[in-house]
Amino acid sequence: MGDRGDMGLGNEMTVNMVRYAEFFAQPLSLFGAGARRKLMDHLRGFSARRVMLCTDAGLMAVGLGDEMLHLLREVSALDVVVFDGVVANPTEACVQKGVAFYKEHGCDMILSLGGGSAHDAAKAIAVMVSHDGALWDYVGLNKLKNPLPPVAAVNTTAGTGSEVTRFAVLTRVAKKTKVTIVDRRLIPCIAVNDPELMVSLPPALTAQTGMDALTHAIEAYLSRMATPLTDTCAMKAVELIGKYLPKAYAVGTDMEARSAMAYAQYLAGIATNNAGAGAVHTVAHQLGGFYNLPHGLCNAVLLPWVLAYNAGECAERLLRIGDALTGGLKARSAQDGAQKTVETLRVFMRHLDLPNRLGTIGVKEGDLADIARQALEDPTMWTNPRRATPKDIQGILKTAL
Numbered sequence: 001m002g003d004r005g006d007m008g009l010g011n012e013m014t015v016n017m018v019r020y021a022e023f024f025a026q027p028l029s030l031f032g033a034g035a036r037r038k039l040m041d042h043l044r045g046f047s048a049r050r051v052m053l054c055t056d057a058g059l060m061a062v063g064l065g066d067e068m069l070h071l072l073r074e075v076s077a078l079d080v081v082v083f084d085g086v087v088a089n090p091t092e093a094c095v096q097k098g099v100a101f102y103k104e105h106g107c108d109m110i111l112s113l114g115g116g117s118a119h120d121a122a123k124a125i126a127v128m129v130s131h132d133g134a135l136w137d138y139v140g141l142n143k144l145k146n147p148l149p150p151v152a153a154v155n156t157t158a159g160t161g162s163e164v165t166r167f168a169v170l171t172r173v174a175k176k177t178k179v180t181i182v183d184r185r186l187i188p189c190i191a192v193n194d195p196e197l198m199v200s201l202p203p204a205l206t207a208q209t210g211m212d213a214l215t216h217a218i219e220a221y222l223s224r225m226a227t228p229l230t231d232t233c234a235m236k237a238v239e240l241i242g243k244y245l246p247k248a249y250a251v252g253t254d255m256e257a258r259s260a261m262a263y264a265q266y267l268a269g270i271a272t273n274n275a276g277a278g279a280v281h282t283v284a285h286q287l288g289g290f291y292n293l294p295h296g297l298c299n300a301v302l303l304p305w306v307l308a309y310n311a312g313e314c315a316e317r318l319l320r321i322g323d324a325l326t327g328g329l330k331a332r333s334a335q336d337g338a339q340k341t342v343e344t345l346r347v348f349m350r351h352l353d354l355p356n357r358l359g360t361i362g363v364k365e366g367d368l369a370d371i372a373r374q375a376l377e378d379p380t381m382w383t384n385p386r387r388a389t390p391k392d393i394q395g396i397l398k399t400a401l
């Protein structure tokens, strides 16, 4: 790791352990190959009259939806109806369709199958079948008043961590942005991370979703709300992603790599659920809203640029991230380590064939001022280690273009 004798890096990091903190946790999580079958035992305990399987047409087409349907009906003896109307970056229209479906079929439980879009849509549907008013009335922190129907979440990607979080991220089309409902009632009652459901994920999606998980871990570790609990989850996630994401990308059927990534994204989800995110997510939410781009891809492109911007405020912590990602950086100082961490991330992304310029993914120079202005309204900015102005954000975007 180089000579760090003069860096004081053996000391406790700068987490404020005196400050009041809350920690939100999942009631039940199932991991490992075949975990989806174990879910059936647990579902019986809910005595649901009718379960709404909330997924997308793509997962039905490749057979994952049918397999889940078979398990629910034949093994759990549950009455199940399929809603396959989830779209990527779910919108109000998608949620409204789901709400109508839920009511029409007299459902009283939701099982979401997919990645973050399926889980976020399911959470929003659960909100709107138990609350009056408009969906956007509940955007923000702790706006929910009533109990929600139970939502169980089965992951088919290793990235968003939505199966563990109290967040529902939705696209507000008219405002070209993504907004978040934040409430502990949104944490699914059961999370399932079965790597057998992830082996068919194509390499590009494996890379993008894995980078979303890495961004959660890194931003949570650099967050102003980090605690020893979130640090532990975040650092283990970075370590696992550094080792296993390239393997899962190279050989999709590598069960060890898929299993490790399932754990890693869950740990990163716990970290971001409690410490929040940062400026990468702040801007990624705008790019998703402006261009309907995949969330993980936006995060991946932005991550090194935003970290370079943040580096002066959190150099030691960035060095620790580089250590976890690589197994040990050679650094002369904290600043040197921070810079090397950013460079390491760029190389890591190159090996995953990910772009590193916003122009490559369709971002237009003429939109940068609007994106920057809108970004400052996103709550993920609150926990970023460096306070950013719209001019700062525009500067990052221009550099990254």
Ligand SMILES: [Fe+2]
Pocket: 160, 212, 216, 281, 295, 299
């Ligand atoms: Fe994310």
